[in-house]
Amino acid sequence: MSKTIFVSNRLPVTVSKNESGLDYKESIGGLATGLKNYHEQGDTIWAGWPGVSQDDLSEEELSSIASTLKSDYKCLSVPLTSDDVEEYYHGFCNETIWPLFHYFTSAVEYKNETWEAYKRVNRKFFEAVDPLIGEDDTIWIHDYQLMLLPQMIREKHPDVKIGFFLHIPFPSFEIYRQMIWRTEILEGLMGANLIGFHTYDYVRHFLSSVRRLLGHEHSLYKMQLESHIVQVDAFPMGIDYDYFANTPTRENASQETLDFIKSTKDVRNIISVDRLDYTKGIPDRIKAFKTFLANYPEYREKVRLNLIIAPSRVGIEKYDNLKREIEELVSEVNGEFGTFNWMPVWFFFRTVSQDDLIAFYRHSDVLLVTPLRDGMNLVAKEYVASRTDYKGMLVMSETAGAASELGEAVIVNTNDHEAIAAGIKMALEMPEDDKMDRNKNMHRRLSRYNVKFWAEEFLNTLHGSPEEKIHTEPL
Ligand code: GDG
Numbered sequence: 279m280s281k282t283i284f285v286s287n288r289l290p291v292t293v294s295k296n297e298s299g300l301d302y303k304e305s306i307g308g309l310a311t312g313l314k315n316y317h318e319q320g321d322t323i324w325a326g327w328p329g330v331s332q333d334d335l336s337e338e339e340l341s342s343i344a345s346t347l348k349s350d351y352k353c354l355s356v357p358l359t360s361d362d363v364e365e366y367y368h369g370f371c372n373e374t375i376w377p378l379f380h381y382f383t384s385a386v387e388y389k390n391e392t393w394e395a396y397k398r399v400n401r402k403f404f405e406a407v408d409p410l411i412g413e414d415d416t417i418w419i420h421d422y423q424l425m426l427l428p429q430m431i432r433e434k435h436p437d438v439k440i441g442f443f444l445h446i447p448f449p450s451f452e453i454y455r456q457m458i459w460r461t462e463i464l465e466g467l468m469g470a471n472l473i474g475f476h477t478y479d480y481v482r483h484f485l486s487s488v489r490r491l492l493g494h495e496h497s498l499y500k501m502q503l504e505s506h507i508v509q510v511d512a513f514p515m516g517i518d519y520d521y522f523a524n525t526p527t528r529e530n531a532s533q534e535t536l537d538f539i540k541s542t543k544d545v546r547n548i549i550s551v552d553r554l555d556y557t558k559g560i561p562d563r564i565k566a567f568k569t570f571l572a573n574y575p576e577y578r579e580k581v582r583l584n585l586i587i588a589p590s591r592v593g594i595e596k597y598d599n600l601k602r603e604i605e606e607l608v609s610e611v612n613g614e615f616g617t618f619n620w621m622p623v624w625f626f627f628r629t630v631s632q633d634d635l636i637a638f639y640r641h642s643d644v645l646l647v648t649p650l651r652d653g654m655n656l657v658a659k660e661y662v663a664s665r666t667d668y669k670g671m672l673v674m675s676e677t678a679g680a681a682s683e684l685g686e687a688v689i690v691n692t693n694d695h696e697a698i699a700a701g702i703k704m705a706l707e708m709p710e711d712d713k714m715d716r717n718k719n720m721h722r723r724l725s726r727y728n729v730k731f732w733a734e735e736f737l738n739t740l741h742g743s744p745e746e747k748i749h750t751e752p753l
């Protein structure tokens with residue numbers, strides 16, 4: 279019987295080791311929640327690194343993790359050493375690919391050792407997955423950590439269906455060509471039968487790099503190679519709309535969050551939610567809020583910015599410096615504009631539960647999402663879906679993938695603080711019926727193109743089924 283194998287760097291469950299033993303927790307993030315239902319119901323196996331280095335574990339712990347993941351979660355553990363994590367994940371993935379693909383070219387580091395580690399770890403994933411592969415199986419590989427894996431699998435299993443989805447932007451050719459190992463990476467990806475991106479811009483950029491670096495022309499998004507046909511297309515990832523729209527706030531949110539919400543009901547609330555990352559544009563967002571308070575003094579004491587930032591890539595210098603920069607900017611705004619009765623910016627450096635997040639979304643008049651670059655940005659979609667009263671308004675930068683789907687939001691240039699300030703004002707003052715109309719349109723789209731639709735559309739296209747994707751946008 280055929281099965282589907284998902285492969286991603288991290289699993290939908292994260293293992294950690296503490297004094298009382300091994301702990302298993304659901305992973306946070308769009309991919310984990312997105313494919314969860316599929317994985318729970320279908321004939322699937324999910325392969326990935328469980329989140330704890332193998333050198334921190336005894337032989338017994340390693341085999342206990344492998345068997346628990348297999349029996350309780352249908353997952354295959356791909357063990358990585360702390361050197362792998364350091365050189366491949368922190369190194370090549372996060373110091374080379376991540377900044378380059380998000381257009382932060384001056385932050386990119388090119389090191390032969392980390393490239394070697396990237397190849398080595400992609401091979402480890404191959405060796406872990408290889409014994410599972412049957413000739414009728416489908417393999418769906420996710421994201422920038424595993425771009426060499428499709429070709430490794432293709433060489434050994436020429437007839438299996440291999441899909442690849444990139445969750446981050448694919449940059450324009452002028453940016454991508456700066457990558458030293460640009461050809462090897464493209465060749466790795468071209469082992470897939472289907473390569474998916476969030477937007478048509480990324481599809482175009484990818485096809486242009488393939489044409490200029492590998493010489494393959496496409497016809498209607500398809501390229502005929504000697505061994506197989508590669509199809510490339512846009513599959514904008516959706517969210518679990520029903521969950522965000524229908525979860526009752528009061529039953530599931532924590533008392534602390536409900537008390538917080540009660541205490542802020544007399545001011546207009548602006549919220550922003552991100553992982554700590556320099557691509558998310560957090561310093562510019564705080565500066566823009568400062569401009570808002572300077573330009574529109576009538577809003578002082580009447581509005582507050584709740585900045586929720588989830589810790590990410592802790593211990594890495596760039597990220598620690600970013601946190602300090604944010605702290606300084608927050609104190610600067612609070613020092614300059616705060617009064618004895620009012621603090622303009624509230625900064626929370628922690629993760630909150632998904633139900634608390636929904637409570638925050640529902641309570642906020644505006645969600646401010648201003649990434650410098652973002653593959654999609656699911657937070658924007660979750661906010662709109664959670665506000666089933668249609669009374670919130672999204673202010674979003676044009677450089678988030680989600681901006682091409684949520685055109686009814688207030689769209690701004692993230693570098694233009696004056697424009698963001700004016701956008702906040704516009705969102706706060708938008709007439710109710712205008713806001714309702716815009717939100718209803720966005721709700722219709724989000725409920726139809728939800729995460730289930732996304733996964734099914736990708737897999738149907740990969741299988742070349744009758745529901746195969748029909749192009750709606752020209753290249
Ligand atoms: C990558 C791409 C693309 C955040 N803080 C908390 C929390 N979250 C959840 C959000 C959302 C997810 O994490 C973040 O997703 P994003 O899409 O905003 O961003 P990335 O993590 O950078 O994801 C991105 C995505 O992949 C999917 O393809 O959209 O462009 O960079 O679901 O709700 N969840 C909880 N507590 C938090 O504190 N529970």
